[in-house]
Amino acid sequence: MPSRRTARIAALTVAAACSAASAVVVTSPAHADTVRVHDIQGTTRISPLAGQQVTDVAGIVTGVRTYGSSRGFWIQDTQADADPATSEGVFVFTGSTPKVAVGDSVTVSGTVTEFVPGGTSSGNQSLTEITRATVTVVSSGNAVPAATVVNARSVPDDYAPAGDTAANGSVNGLTLKPAAYALDYYESLEGMNVQVSDTRVVTATDPFTELWVTVKPRENANRRGGTVYGSYTSQNTGRLQIQSLGAAADFPKANVGDVLKGTTAGPLDYTQFGGYTLVASQLGTLEQGGLERETTRKQSRGELAVATYNVENLDPSDGTFADHAAAIVNNLQSPDIVALEEIQDNNGATNDGTVAADQTVQKLVDAIKAAGGPAYEWRSIDPVNLADGGQPGGNIRQVFLFNPERVSFTDRAGGDATTAAGVTKVRGKAQLTVSPGRIDPANDAWKDSRKPLVGEFSFRGKPVFVIANHFASKGGDQALHSQYQPPTRGSETQRHLQATVVNTFVKEILKNQKSAAVVTLGDINDFEFSDTTKLLEDGGALWSAFKSLPRSERYSYVFQGNAQVLDQILISPSIRWSCDFTYDSVHINSEFNDQISDHDPQVLRFRP
Template sequence: MHAKSRVRAIIVAAGVLVGSIAALPSPSVAAAAPGTVVISQVYGGGGNSGATFSNDYVELFNRSGAPVSLDGWSVQYTSATGTGNFAANKADLAGTLAPGQYHLVQLAAGSTPSGALPQPDSVGSINMSGTAGKVALVRSAEGLACNGSSAPCSDAQLAQLADLVGYGGANFFEGSAAPALTNATGGLRKSGGCADTDDNGADFETAAPAPRNGATTPAPCGADPSPTPTPTPTPTPTPTESCDTPSTHPISQVQGSGETSPVAGQNVRVEGIVTGSFQGSGGLGGFYLQAARPDADPATSEGLFVFSSSPVKAGDRVLVSGKVIEYNGLTEISPATAVNVCGTGAIRPAKVDLPLRKDGVTFERYEGMLVTFDDDLAVSETYNLARYGEITLAEDERLWQPTDRKGVDTEKDARRKILLDDGSAAQNPPTLPYHTKGSNTVRIGDEVRDLTGVLTYGFDVYRVQPTQPVVFRAENPRPAQPAKVGGDVRVASLNTLNWFTTLGSRGATTAAERDRQLAKLVANITTLNPAVAGLMEVERNDDVALNALVDALNAKAGAGTYKAITHPNPGTDLIQTALIYQPAKVTPVGPARSSSDPIFNRPPLVQAFAKAGRPGKTFTVLVNHFKSKGCTDADGPATGDDADQGDGQSCYNAKRVKQAKAVLALIDSLRLTNALVVGDINAYGEEDPIHTFEDAGLASLSKKYVKKEDRYSYVFDGLSGELDHVLADKGARKLVTGATIWHVNADEGRFMDYNTEYNPPYLYAPDAFRSSDHDPLLVGLRL
């Protein structure tokens, strides 16, 4: 539950009246009384080209002067004019909104990673349109079997609508539709969310998306907008509880033997020892306690989270009163109505061995308990380390993509991983909460032993909030140089992570970021020192970006050290493949060539080379960047054979196979010899596109020359694998003296890159590390 707002309030009012949508005067127009909780922002461009954020989102806001519970509510969506119902796209809500408080609902991510949202308060999978759609805030978790137009909503369904926003060309809205949106703009309710004239067109304006969450400072409206005042009953005095007031339930009974508490919704009083306090500014808003003596049932947890600001410390024996709730899957007491410190005690951590056994044992039995992992746990992902203080750990070794290599046991992998959190709700801290001994960061593959903390649950994953210092060992130290590959000509392949000279597009957003990115790319390439380098993700802008990179390389390596090859058919994408070479080492043979096959929107670049001064023996480099695995592009969602087939190869696998066949046809039609197919194939080592190449006689050089544990170039969702390849035909293989993958990028956190957003300034250095998100490959040839 890291960074989730834990602000709660006890509703003491007899009831909170929420403005409801009235009967429709026409199929497309709804009239409503001003709402208490309203939709304050909509954004559907997440992860699209030029998007500000990676995810779509809906923001909610409490306009009223009283807290409102969202338990049992939902956000629902349907297309602007289609026939689909709201029920098909639903995200459930929970929690309570204080007056003036926001609630951020993170929705689906697009295929182009961009900015991360603030920590969401709810998470759903709705995929909204970036331009036009209909969003409903529903006072029910049941999906509405209507869309307001082709399937008009009944009076009963309309009565469930707390708010409705139709934007763009939507045919169902309040008053008139809100303006159309873009990938770079969201719809924002005016006056910080307070405006509600029952007219979407009047209440909403377009602006840069600016999502707010429950941790944002509340901004109450000037007056309670409820149509009628809410009476406040006279509170009933409650007896003062003390250490003499006995418990009513053991913690194990509150937890129960299943995923939810058998006494949820009931008031209880429990006794236990505090195992970890995470209170105060930036904390989790409470503490964990655990029974001093466990019961006889191993299926029941002995620990519990208590949402309370009453000061306690580890080792306190406390009695706690309050209501039992399930908060996003975590059993807890919230809020605590009484916390009595009645002595001290000690809890011995339970030992947890990974992987968990196959007999149905899950982390649920340890939820809220103090545990120690008596294993070497390897870092498998650091994506959110600087953002939210999270690291994915796995027993014994990192996690692998199952389609990258044989023998990956996905079921076992699910039982051998755990998320390390930092016990904090702070976002973007000025320094990393963890680092490896002797370093100021943590690399994937580094290890920790005897991890001790409270095992808890939040955001759909079990996690550990540490109660003892966490020390990582450098089991995967930074390689200052790539491994030696021999030969007299070196060929490299590297993805530049959107090297753009145009600001605010796919690459840097400021001149400072562009300079930082360029410095890292130059450090990467000059250290590789290739005679030929195939590049991906270079801006397609008449070689302006490509030449800027060459100029920077020559400024460091010496005038004339590198030259660029002009692509004869750079394609239609914003990015292109590219080639640079050292004229003192190799000489281009013949013109640069490409493919006109429409299967490519980033066509390959083909160039033959000979060793400088020795024009006899040649080799040919084909630089490629195949279709990505994302399931949506400019043409819409993947369909048919290109849709995700559920085989682990994601979307557009069929297209990547066709692209591989087109490259093979190009080799044949151009009668290429000593061919090296290099680039970001967007396919892992045992996927169909790679098999297509191998079946045709090309061989993966990394499979031959790189040890299995080192054969990876990319990390996605905590899984390592090789998306980038160098494949050689029979003739080229006779020239190869070695190959390696230089792990300067994939093992480094994104917080080490050139971006200034969210990245602690002290971590940036103009070196090769995290110059991209893909590792470069290097091959030695003897000509």
């Protein structure tokens, strides 16, 4: 999501400056003069020597990072102890380009520090480092310690232990059990030289020159090579992020389903955006899996096709209009109604009070026609400036496109950014008071968030109510690899309120017309099994059509190795129980390194 990208760029910029502020300092009664690396790492996530000075810590340099704000190098002790919980590797933070080389035998003196990527408020685990280091090179050209093999057999099936209730759910103070929990296993290898072999890519290469692989190819696999995230209690333990110590230009441009053949090896790091990360000094060779973008089938004459598509902060300056148009025309087969999310105003992120988006939408409509699609008409409501969240100045909103040759829009004047749409009963049928309109826009559920857009359409003389949504993002939630287990999902609170408001509105439609055809769709920013979805479905008012697909096919977004649901189409009982609908998550973006959006569009076809 854009908010995650923005936060990431800021975090990378200030990482070095925040090192001291993000450090966990623990006073230990013992004083160490000369210690081994495993003494520093200890048997928990926090070093027993945190905050102390250590001298002449011996090790072989296994990797050197000469770029970014976290410059330094890794050392690994050749004299391992017998405890599998204690890592033999550690990162030495220098802040400037290190004057060592891989294979150097060194002694390091400095301060043991626990650095929390993203800061302590992020909930992330900490990375044990030696800082303010004085380094002595004893000899050069030494053999690097053999890499520990990470594979399906070595990684436990259980993801993490339950956190210590006396420590607010933190796992920091718990003794590591690397044979029982995946997060403990990875922590026991922190800073060590590790390797994976013949690993399948489960998140495509991103703009930050990283990708994700799985060492468990059978773990919740789907037919396109991904790893599906199916519940909060069934984590995918084989996921591992891959970065490179080499030049960015040499990093493979991989799609989901590709394979890094051979050995990928290097130090195991812990990062803000991804947790445990293999920083590769040796990268496997990319073997392409031949993944192709999907195309849905064309709706029949009597079927209404309704789609949702998050076009990721689209504004007139973007160069993706032709690509989005081709996707809508060719891959989505020109749906009758398309609900778009993240349409920005006419000058994008420029924050000058502009809220109109007519130029943005018209440019897309023109591109669709040029691509051989229909001459879509559109409806939307401009938001109040800076009131709907998203990229500052962008004023994102939802927009309805519709093909006037197949469907008509029922216009009822009076809808604007602050007027609430209502429902009345006319001649035994439900009817909106304004169309297009917004659902309860003054409700606190929509503070700094997109308000739902509702419209009334007519297909072959039959009314269809469509509600386009873009719920609050997951920004700020604790990561799956958080020190707090289970992690807190604080962003749910607002989405739960939003789901309740939308559900209440749908129930009002159904109260006036039990058989009404209602389609609620958009970027729900939550899973099909989440409480957000359950609140949308409350009382049987709606049902997520995603659940009509096999579990292995339920995803619209790929994040940190997990293929997951964020975009949904929910349907009212008259559509669900007619048993005459089809649903398709059309995978054209989320699995590809050259994606034009980070979301896959969804298409529902039914006969009203």
